[in-house]
Amino acid sequence: MIEQYRPEPPFLVIMAGYVIDLHHRNVCRRCQPDGTCPKLAEAAERLTAWRQRGTR
Numbered sequence: 001m002i003e004q005y006r007p008e009p010p011f012l013v014i015m016a017g018y019v020i021d022l023h024h025r026n027v028c029r030r031c032q033p034d035g036t037c038p039k040l041a042e043a044a045e046r047l048t049a050w051r052q053r054g055t056r
Contacts, residue, residue, distance in 0.1 A: 013050045016043035 023031075023040045031037040 016046040019043040
């Protein structure tokens with residue numbers, strides 16, 4: 001049985017996962033009172049793009 005090669009995610013994708021995980025534990029300086037955060041939004045976009053690239 002041949003194992004399918006899965007490339008390691010780029011460093012920025014790994015860090016995006018950490019940003020999201022840390023925001024679930026604590027807010028950062030850039031978090032707004034309404035709960036929005038530019039860092040969190042950027043991390044979510046990066047992870048979505050990485051996940052969708054393999055399904056095309």
